[in-house]
Amino acid sequence: MPTPSHSPPTSSERLSWKTVLHHDLPASLVVFLIAVPLSLGIAAASGAPLIAGLVAAVVGGVIAGALGGSPLQVSGPAAGLTVVVAGLITQFGWAATAAITCAAGLLQIVLGVTRIGRLALSLSPAVVHGMLAGIGVTIAVQQLHVVLGGKAQSSLISNVTALPAQLIAHHGHSVVAGILTVAIVLTWPRIPKVKVIPAPLVAVVAVTALAAVTMPDVTRVDLPDNPLQSLILPVMPKGTPLEIATAVLTVALVASVESLLSAVAVDKLHRGRRSNLDRELIGQGAANAVSGALGGMPVTGVIVRSSTNVAAGARTRASAILHGLWIAAFVLAAGSMLELIPMAALAGVLLVTGLRLVQLAHIRTLRRHDELLVYVVTAVGVGVLGLAEGVLLGLVLALARVLYRLAQATVTATEADGVWTVRIRGALVFLGVSSLVRTLRSIPPGATVRIDLTVDHLDHAASEAIEDWRRGHIARGGSVEVYRAGSAEQLDDVPIRALLAKLAADGQKPAHLFITCADSRIVPTMITTSGPGDQFCVRNIGNLVPPKGSNSNSVDAAIEYAVDVLGVKSIVVCGHSSCGAAAAALAADVPEGSGLQNWLRHLEPSVRRAVALPDIVDPATGVQLSPADKLSVANVAVQLENLRSFPCVRAAEDHGRLELIGLWFDIGAATARSVLDRAPFLVRAGEELSKIRSSGTASAIATNPSSQ
Template sequence: MSALASFRHDIPSSIVVFLIAIPLSLGIAAASGAPLLAGLIAAVVGGVIAGALSGAPLQVSGPAAGLTVIVAGTIAEFGFAGAAAIVTVAGLLQIVLGVTRLGRAALALSPTVVHGMLAGIGLVIALSQVHVALGGEPQSSAWANLRDLPGQVADHHSVSVLLGALTITLLLVWSRLVKTTMLPATLVAVVVTTVVATVLDADVERVNLPANPLSALALPRWPDSPPWEVLPAVVTIALVASVESLLSAVAVDRMHHGPRANLDRELIAQGAANAVSGTLGGLPVTGVIVRSSANVAAGARTRASAILHGVWIAGFVLAGSVLLEMIPMAALAAVLVVVGLRLVSLAQIRTYARHRELPIYVVTAVGVAATDLLIGVGLGMATAALFMLWRLARCDIHVTEPEPGAWHVSITGTLAFVACGRLTRRLAALPPGQHVDVELHLDYLDHGAYETIRDWQRSYTRSGGSAQVSEVHGSWLHRAGTDGLGTGKRTAPCVTPQAPEGRGIPVPGTPRPPRSWRVRRG
């Protein structure tokens, strides 16, 4: 496809993304406790700088709801000028991570923890912004917002409640009624609510932008705090912004058939955008899946769409700020309530429940909402590590009696010393004097488990029964018998010594048979 043909697709796509980005950028800035202009600056820089340098051409960058809680805490601790300086340094750190090719390393964090973190942030956003939509003020913590919510609902309300409810209703029903991407639900909801507020001449708080945006840029100033207090904020913003951007880039790759993302280059682009955004007094920038998916759905072909959407925002801020100042803050708060709740994805919850990872998701989400982001993520990672250790040390033991007097025991998974007690109980429950065929499907066997099987086989044979132990798809038994354990997990040819009494471990008390080998395909 020629460049001109691609450009014809990119212009309409850029307009769609521009229409989505304006209300979201304003709302995220408001929820972060930052000047509203900071959100628009981040949207412009994310579009132009990150778009031009991006390793994921169809990804759109800008201020993200996932960083709202972090930015709000940073501003509360260091002031907005200090937070802007921290964003600049975080951007430089991202560039270093990209140059040193550590982009993919950020994806080593469990997706369950990442999505649980976003769900927790979404809960915090929704609980705080619902107070604004109801005409009140958000509290300092998610617990305080939840505690005061019944009183806020029962309190006397102004027309802002009507405006917030109208916005939420339109956001929920518009996409089901109208399928065109040229009229995004966010834009329609905010425009309709603004028109209603204007017609009613509602006395509500509205967007307030400086008359001359260029002269109102807030320059960063390094906080008057010790480095050990500032450094955690820098690292947190850099890492969370990097992980969210890279996960978004991977998700966008699945939506189109064009070139795949270069994650290290994408990380450099995000770092450059954050360095510029912080220098100009903007919010942190990340790749954003909502705007990116809208960009792909609208037919974007190249990075020109992301760049142009930033250009349109800049032009609109400079020439159309009067229109922006008509928007009620209750409408932006309602938008963020829906955005926050959508971060708690029911589809992801069902997926993680199916894969038995829901506790990791829930612990992370509740930890982030109840404490703070770092503690919540730490709890989630600790839970993920415990689940991993539990699965690594877990084996399945199935006992069946295919015919009278003959028993079949199948052991699958990792057979280590921690499972020896359960294995001993299951084997001891077998009736004496029978024939038992023990079949191992193992990815690991330690010496303690090997000794347990060997001792049981010796004891069962002496009591008058017959026991045959064989291994499928592995060589752990042979390695255990030849002191070859402890050399690490590996996939080996499926070979076992062939003995007259059976395969695998020979019956104790019989001469060792000649070493003959055969592969069992199982």
């Protein structure tokens, strides 16, 4: 498939000066024009010297652009660190904040070299987006004061309480400049054919021109006459070691998280090579170390500038580097032009930028996954208590919710015809043992008991509790039979050793062949709530079933063995969201002649099928699937067709002994959908899955709570 014009080139094209001149040079000029007002506005909002914002923009473009692992990402001062920097300046002063920035950069380099920086992406999305929302609201309320011609206060609470007085005060020309800037930023992207020019640039230029003619008394940008001599070099912070270490860690972690999230987001904007996140962290750390040493602000990857860079047609990291050089040249040669910009115009740009950190799409997604409370608590905590306190509060709440869910196994005991049935469902861990023991002890001594285990996870403490009670109940004259989910086969003992010993003696008798992707995030036993001996499994890249005769001997042998020897009742093909094989097939950037390229040729019929299809919408969420997810769904349907190219499969299906089932697992939502072998393919779990509920262990696919 042809790649779009804004996709990064191959390695040979990267060396071409023609590519740099035709694509990266124009893109760098566009990014330069939007970076200057944003950098000045962020510096003003943070309380830092304005020249410090420009230094960070230059260093972020050149250093992070040259050394980072995300070639199309553009770095500089970011709105996400505004609250942090403002707090550090209040606590330590600007020169010490520059030293903290330098130390944070060195820590980032260590995180990148040790390859643990990516752990930042393991943070709960609810906490990350809540943090950004809290920062965004704080910036917006703060800059609203400047737009109205006043002065921002030191905290969100102070800004909110002072807002009524600010609204009724005399505003002068500043409010006109600020409101006009906000109006242009919001409306410009809606105008056809001109939205390619960045709205902040248009707003700042237009308002600056208007202010030069009609607003003589408006407050404007004030830069030093000699920028290089006016740089404030770092000094050692005065404070306790704990205070200094906390400050350094806060800057390093927030800058790292924002940069890595931005890099991941930029990857989704193009079909080029994916970012090297460890190298990106090293590049960001080097940029922060240099920026702090020169008296600049902290640097992060910035999605606003990066998305503009991609949209403007950038092909290589040369665009980010050049944009930094343009800023340096402009400040040194034409800095007086920047002093014409009204501060209210910069505040208007930052006001909109802050509000855009609160994204309704994130709120809807988190609400659908029942994580909205964590988002709200984090956002409110960041705004009211501070960034570190708010994030910590969100993390504690997220962890508490995880522990609560782990403890929510359902244990019921019912009696019918003299037989007590104990049903245990969910994840049974030590947190739920007390509830389990209370239920078991409510059963009369000497009773006949059947325990049905339908659990996602059973830890050692829960296993021991069941076994101890079982032995005690038998000693008091009762009887206990333990069964695993969906099986009529009794277990002699709860521990897994007994189950495996029984399977070793009796041999395997799986009822199902489960074909899925090799992706490490896909755990078949978790999806189907099954255990050892329940299913025969085949895993490969892209969950592919090449047609019979395609020389895929391993897959052929597994299918024929499962159908002819094991006599499975069904074959399940399970695709999944965010599939790397689907993304690689669409990007067409797999190394020529590699084994992966040869294997992915089996995906070409699925690509053709997906291209010919209309958009696919998840019926449960109403969300349109991305092109890669659409391909992975269509791919499941194609593999179901390929299965019928095997004579043994076709014969068993014709005689009613075998059923073919398609599944698609949404990793982010932990939900399964049924896939038909005909359009529109994707249906709600339960509509098509109901047909396998009576077929042994696979009923767990339909009855697992995570699949509903």
